[in-house]
Amino acid sequence: GQSLEQPSEVTAVEGAIVQINCTYQTSGFYGLSWYQQHDGGAPTFLSYNALDGLEETGRFSSFLSRSDSYGYLLLQELQMKDSASYFCAVLNQAGTALIFGKGTTLSVSS
Amino acid sequence: GAVVSQHPSWVICKSGTSVKIECRSLDFQATTMFWYRQFPKQSLMLMATSNEGSKATYEQGVEKDKFLINHASLTLSTLTVTSAHPEDSSFYICSARARGQGVGKDTQYFGPGTRLTVL
Numbered sequence: 001g002q003s004l005e006q007p008s009e010v011t012a013v014e015g016a017i018v019q020i021n022c023t024y025q026t027s028g029f030y031g032l033s034w035y036q037q038h039d040g041g042a043p044t045f046l047s048y049n050a051l052d053g054l055e056e057t058g059r060f061s062s063f064l065s066r067s068d069s070y071g072y073l074l075l076q077e078l079q080m081k082d083s084a085s086y087f088c089a090v091l092n093q094a095g096t097a098l099i100f101g102k103g104t105t106l107s108v109s110s
Numbered sequence: 111g112a113v114v115s116q117h118p119s120w121v122i123c124k125s126g127t128s129v130k131i132e133c134r135s136l137d138f139q140a141t142t143m144f145w146y147r148q149f150p151k152q153s154l155m156l157m158a159t160s161n162e163g164s165k166a167t168y169e170q171g172v173e174k175d176k177f178l179i180n181h182a183s184l185t186l187s188t189l190t191v192t193s194a195h196p197e198d199s200s201f202y203i204c205s206a207r208a209r210g211q212g213v214g215k216d217t218q219y220f221g222p223g224t225r226l227t228v229l
Contacts, residue, residue, distance in 0.1 A: 043154065043203070103153050
């Protein structure tokens, strides 16, 4: 089966940089995704890495190392609105459904 | 584009009653839809995969007779929680993959979720 590990909580101040790590164990691997979820809302897609390396999208970047079964989400110039839960996720063996990690709660203070 | 809606957005029901939640893809055809459950402060747990015109595939530990899933058309899947009990209170979220998407690509569109409270 698929399993993912990520820290449960991270705190930071506005303007700072935060890195949320994710390690995974999978039967079959297609890529690593990151989702953001605010309280009471649906998860929203942030990024997807299928190949090794860094992908940058604005203030958010995501990194993948397939050989290390490891990835991270980097959030720069943190804003209060970035306070949310962040989930790493992989596709199941069939390559269709997403399996989510337990999530990291990010709290950004002023 | 690629909007998924859920109805209702929240529902409160009495223990023992059944509740139906609808998931619709508004502007695309969804051959596959997924149902997730999320308890407070926890992750999204995949409950089942629903393919249009065929029986749903349930994850281990999910009671298929309690959580009835129907995917009768390319734009609609329904989840019925039968004989609901307080422990079924949760946030139920659906997602959909568009027709023609290949295996191994993460392009899923999530609905806004339905909060179920069973008294």
